Amino acid sequence: MKNLPAKNSVEQAGAWKDTDGHFINAHGGGMLFHKGMYYWFGEIKKGKTWLVPDQSWECYRVPAGGISCYSSKDLKAWKYEGVVLSATTNNRRSDLDTSNVIERPKVIYNQKTGQFVLWMHIDHKDYSYAHAGVAVSDKPTGPYRYLGSLKPNGHDSRDMTLFQDDDGKAYLVHSSENNNTMHINLLSDDYLKPTRQYIRILEGKRREAPALVKQAGKYYLITSDCTGWSPNPASVAVADSPLGTWTTQANPCVGPNAATTFQSQSTYIVPIDPKRDKFLFMADRWNKTNLPDSRYVWLPMEIKAGKVTIQWQNERP
Ligand code: GAL
Secondary structure, eight states: OOOOOOOOBTTTOOOOOOOOBBBBEEEEEEEEEEEEEEEEEEEEOSSSOEEEEEESSSOEEEOEEEEEEESSSSSSOOEEEEEEOOOOOTTTTTTTTSSEEEEEEEEEETTTTEEEEEEEEEEOOOOOOEEEEEEESSTOOOOOOEEEEEEEGGGGSSEEEEOOOSSSEEEEEEEEETTTTEEEEEEOOTTSSSEEEEEEEETTTTTEEEEEEEEEEEEEEEESSTTTTOOOOOEEEEEETSSOOOOEEEOOOOOOTTTTTTTTTEEEEEEEEEGEEEEEEEEEOOOTSSSSOOOOEEEEEEEEEEEEEEESBBOOO
């Protein structure tokens, strides 16, 4: 007998809706947990998908749509909190102009300054600008005030994530050196700038879509291969500290379609209950020729005895 999803369950890569019944528009997203509430931030993808001409890869894109936020207490019912960082129009010099690229937003809370700090990938339509942008707000749900963008320690920055450690230190992890090598930068105490302390990891391995978690004193970084919007195998790197030595492990995905990360690409890992090995792996199933129709795949992730496993299941956990 066919395994039917349980009543009220939400299927993976289905049309996930918010509590108003609208499609959730939060791609390449990240999750903040603050005072008992989850906040999901993501790229707003709307408008017509077009192929940027004269590129050496399939550079499909939509106008930059800004950043959205949804909130939930249970990771199931998602309330739309609105646009927390808007794109601007008719000013190509502005990082946030719709003609540019605003991707992979991640938010962390700075205890010392009381500010929510949002970092994101800012680029030009051909991805030649390769900057990391930063914005702040007094509230998780924004609006966020854009402070500008930079090349961390002078290096290009495309796919990125943030990681906040238990000791209050935070790190910006980004694909650099033309996507050949990943960099991990220690951020300043206010989280608004990279410090001079950074390391180069996964040298020449061409990894993207970083997502980092900690469990039992070890750090686990999941990345994708570098194949544009098309899915590819994930891999894991492990270290004893964010600026330490990283060693690679195999693809953590098991089961059908494990070789394409279940036809999706990593974006964030939520530590649900690390003591009981429980994490939530968040990924995007891109639809490259119709980007606003891209979907989400969320899977349970386990870390047991230093080994990461992501197993397929039909319903959203
Ligand atoms: C992917 C990347 C996405 C987006 C895309 C553009 O590899 O992970 O975030 O930048 O390339 O082609």
